[in-house]
Structure formats: structure tokens, C-alpha cells
Amino acid sequence: MVFVLENPYLARVGQERMGEMYQNLARHKSLGWVxxxxxxxxxxxxxxxxSL
Numbered sequence: 001m002v003f004v005l006e007n008p009y010l011a012r013v014g015q016e017r018m019g020e021m022y023q024n025l026a027r028h029k030s031l032g033w034v035x036x037x038x039x040x041x042x043x044x045x046x047x048x049x050x051s052l
Contacts, residue, residue, distance in 0.1 A: 001025065001032040 004010045005026060014022040 001028075002036050005029050005032065 004014060014025070018025075
């Protein structure tokens with residue numbers, strides 16, 4: 001989600017082809033960033049615990 005919203009080409013294609021659904025996706029951009037970082041921390045924790 002973050003990749004699509006932050007990539008200018010994909011954002012333009014999404015606006016052209018999806019219209020209203022893309023606007024709904026764009027409204028949740030901040031939630032996408034939060035989930036991206038929380039998932040990254042979770043993955044880093046998993047790697048850290050598995051290396052012990």
C-alpha cells in the first residue's frame with residue numbers, strides 16, 4: 001500500500017483506473033505507514049530472538 005501511494009507513476013495509474021477506491025486508499029495512507037513501521041519492528045524482533 002505504501003509502495004503504491006508513494007510511487008508517482010503507480011499513484012497516477014491508481015487515480016485513473018480506480019477513482020473513488022483509490023481516494024479511499026489514499027485516506028488511509030498514515031495508517032499504512034504506521035503498519036509498515038510496526039511490521040518492520042516486529043520482523044526485526046523476530047530476527048533478533050531467532051539469533052539468540
